Amino acid sequence: MRKLLLFLLIALTAFSMCGVGQAAQRLIGAGATFPYPLYDKWFSIYHRETGVKINYQAIGSGGGIRQLLNRIVDFGGTDAFMSDKELAKAPAKILHIPTCLGAVVITYNLPGNPTLKLTPKLIADIFLGKIKKWDDKRIEQLNPRVSLPAINIVVVHRSEGSGTTFIFSDFLTKVSKKWGQRVGRGKVLNWPTGLGAKGNPGVAGLIRQIPGSIGYVELIYAKKNGMPVALIRNKAGHFIAPSLKSVSLAANVRLPADTRVSITNTSAPYGYPISSFTWIIFYQEQHYQGRSKDRAIALAKLLWWMIHNGQKYNESLLYGRLPKPAVKCAEKIIRSITYDGQRIVNW
Numbered sequence: 240m241r242k243l244l245l246f247l248l249i250a251l252t253a254f255s256m257c258g259v260g261q262a263a264q265r266l267i268g269a270g271a272t273f274p275y276p277l278y279d280k281w282f283s284i285y286h287r288e289t290g291v292k293i294n295y296q297a298i299g300s301g302g303g304i305r306q307l308l309n310r311i312v313d314f315g316g317t318d319a320f321m322s323d324k325e326l327a328k329a330p331a332k333i334l335h336i337p338t339c340l341g342a343v344v345i346t347y348n349l350p351g352n353p354t355l356k357l358t359p360k361l362i363a364d365i366f367l368g369k370i371k372k373w374d375d376k377r378i379e380q381l382n383p384r385v386s387l388p389a390i391n392i393v394v395v396h397r398s399e400g401s402g403t404t405f406i407f408s409d410f411l412t413k414v415s416k417k418w419g420q421r422v423g424r425g426k427v428l429n430w431p432t433g434l435g436a437k438g439n440p441g442v443a444g445l446i447r448q449i450p451g452s453i454g455y456v457e458l459i460y461a462k463k464n465g466m467p468v469a470l471i472r473n474k475a476g477h478f479i480a481p482s483l484k485s486v487s488l489a490a491n492v493r494l495p496a497d498t499r500v501s502i503t504n505t506s507a508p509y510g511y512p513i514s515s516f517t518w519i520i521f522y523q524e525q526h527y528q529g530r531s532k533d534r535a536i537a538l539a540k541l542l543w544w545m546i547h548n549g550q551k552y553n554e555s556l557l558y559g560r561l562p563k564p565a566v567k568c569a570e571k572i573i574r575s576i577t578y579d580g581q582r583i584v585n586w
Contacts (some may be wrong), residue, residue: 266538269296270303270316271402272438273341273457274517277558278316281549289544291537297438301400301426307333307520310528313538314521318402319409319426320499321520332523334576336569337498337516338545340490340559342481343406344461344513345469347453348446349373352467353385356478359471359504359512363415365453366394367422368432373451388451395445395454398435400426406515407455410503414512455513459557475508482511486559489514498568516565519545525578535578542573543586 268278275297282293295316298306303315308329320335345357361377364370370377374389397404405426411418422428436445436454443460446452458481461468470478479485489502489510504512519542525535546569550560561569574584 264291264537266291266293266313266534266541267295267311268293268303268314268316268519269298269306269312270520271300271318271517272297272440273300273318273343273403273406273515274316274339274558275439276459276463277339277553277556280552280556281545284552285541285544285549289540291541293541299397299399299426299438300402300405304400304520307522310522313534314519314542316517317520318515318517319405320518331527333520334523334572335498335518335520336542336546336572337518337561337565339550339553339561340486340514340516341557342458342486342511342514343403343410343455344458344481345453345455345471346443346446346461346466347469348448348450349467350386350388350450352465353382354467355385355469356381357469357471359411359414362471363411363418365392366396366411366431366433367418368394390451393449393452394430394433395442395449395452396428396430396433396435397442398437401438402426402517403439403455403457404428406503406513409501410513413504462557471512473508473510473512474504474506477509479509479511481513483554483557483559485509485511486514487562490516490559490562490565494562494564494568496568496571498565498572514559521576523576524580525576525583532578532583535576536583539573539576539584543570543584546570546573 278295282295286292300317300319303317306312307315326333371392373392374387379387408424412424436442439456439460442454443456443464446454468481470480473479488507489505491507492502494500502514546566553560576583
């Protein structure tokens, strides 16, 4: 009987330890669709290299923030860094680390898919519903070699809380007083006109279906679908195409210690004006709701891999690598993660 009890105790202990190990082999994230093509590749490679499976749901930045606040996920993804007001409402301290750089592009569905030039004012007036036809003189004057059709402009925008929307509206708020007064910046907007679609894939898909439509998506979604992207006049007066180089130039700014910074409407002479970092957000103190220390360490290791080894995969998917100052800031933030008040990163 004593031997049987000892056997059962050993078996139960082994099972319990197995359960902890298994928990550490699986992490859950949710949020931004902006970096999803990159995250999908990253997490697949990381699983092959380490055995740790990451389940990331691209539900939009607003959803990622909500799920982190509700402590449903291990980490959230957001293209709009959380404001001081939002952070103050969190149940504990939330940290941000940037993971890559990307571009929000203006794409459209016109005969022949011409490359258009657009100014910030024109973009704002189109999305305010003030410019209603493609053959409007203001568009024609900028694009004299393009035969613009006399058809209605159909605006397509995100229907859910979206970091891509925040980046786009942040840019428009900086460049258009009318936009700032009527709409402003945010993950969710009271749109003056247009049709809503879910996620970058939804917006890209709807634009492909509707002749005369125009919308905003992350660069990779336009490229994957063979859609045209506009050249946008930046603060220096140059019409800039979205590219790895122009996005990296836009990021040539001083980064604050918490990494929360906007780089839209950059002053860089050849920087693309609707560029942005995107962030992973997580709790600094990882011992909550029964989380194991193994799980906390697994998260820290994943984050470290993303800002180092993972960066070599960015450019093949048209995302910019993190500049060295951003990597240094992110390292310091990851090293500040604690479990029961004790730091868990010693590498």
